[in-house]
Amino acid sequence: MTLEVTEEALTQHLARLVSGHLLDPLEILLGTDWTLTKLERKAGEQAAVWARELLGPDLEIATRTAMRLVATLYPSDGPFDPPAAWWRAPLGQVVAHRIGHPTADGLSYSTAGAMLGISKQGVYDLVSRGKLVRHADGGVTSESVRLRLHQRNS
DSSP: OOOOOOOOHHHHHHHHHIIIIIIIHHHHHOOOOOHHHHHHHHHHHHHHHHHHHHHHHHHHHHHHHHHHHHHHHSSSSSSOOHHHHHHHHHHHHHHHHHHHTSSOOOHHHHHHHHHSOOOOOHHHHHHHTSOOOOOSSSSEEEHHHHHHHHHHOO
């Protein structure tokens, strides 16, 4: 999975996520008024800032931004475990390339495969060939998946 996410595509995706996860529920509860319209406009502007931060050269800023977005858009009492499709979406691709899995050091073969855009068997083959590092608790390390993504983009 080559990182082919443009700033514009990421901005649009982030704006849709904020609208769908945060603003639409508010509209359902509160109705539409000038305040919500203003928040939608501000969220669109801020999405462009987040996209620049996520795609920019500063890994520390990208990491902080990714962690804030994931924690805010996907709150849960349990571990962050998005479906495979999440990793194919613009935010998922950027998160995988920039920081790996945001909350797990060890990944199942299924999750690693979703992040890499390959099957579980493909992950097994990469582990067998020493291209991915086994995690002590089973599966593979998130860092080895992130490094593999970077190698494929070089």
